[in-house]
Amino acid sequence: MDALLLIDTDDASYPSDDAMETLGDIVTRTRAVGGVLIFASTKEGLADTPDEEVSIFVPDEEDLVLRSNGPDVFEGVDDLAAGLHDMAVDRIIIAGADDTAEAPSASASASASADTDADAPADADADADAPGAVYASAMAALVCNFDVIVLSDSTTDPHGELVTWTDAAESAGAMIKKTADTWLRM
Numbered sequence: 001m002d003a004l005l006l007i008d009t010d011d012a013s014y015p016s017d018d019a020m021e022t023l024g025d026i027v028t029r030t031r032a033v034g035g036v037l038i039f040a041s042t043k044e045g046l047a048d049t050p051d052e053e054v055s056i057f058v059p060d061e062e063d064l065v066l067r068s069n070g071p072d073v074f075e076g077v078d079d080l081a082a083g084l085h086d087m088a089v090d091r092i093i094i095a096g097a098d099d100t101a102e103a104p105s106a107s108a109s110a111s112a113s114a115d116t117d118a119d120a121p122a123d124a125d126a127d128a129d130a131p132g133a134v135y136a137s138a139m140a141a142l143v144c145n146f147d148v149i150v151l152s153d154s155t156t157d158p159h160g161e162l163v164t165w166t167d168a169a170e171s172a173g174a175m176i177k178k179t180a181d182t183w184l185r186m
Contacts, residue, residue: 016160098132
């Protein structure tokens, strides 16, 4: 069974109208078939926000609404992977707002570390190389033994542009698909 995991799809984080319209279709399809729909927020400022305001897609009582303390929702939410496995979820379809500055890669991390200014705070460099929530959660889902589909036309950066790391995700084992080409298994 599939679960649709939407990360940081609040108004401020998910500014792309085109991606919002595209993603709205699969949200509607998931709800129509009674599928598992998960809204996750990794934004500290939304910790006390009512569940129905966590996403532009207005979660309802049937949906799971989660708040994570970090970009990897599988690390930030206790027993998420185990709970999804218990529900017979074996594939995660993932999209949302991702704040990865550049395409994640080992060489980018190594060169960024080598170029670090000695006077710069240590955590400033770590933040520059930190993966965004969608990328981090997709990679964690793979490690947690889920099949992963990243919706390439519904995953955006903070400026509303499509992310550039889909090749890295595909190399790691994720499937990259357009939203309209993704069929739900329920």
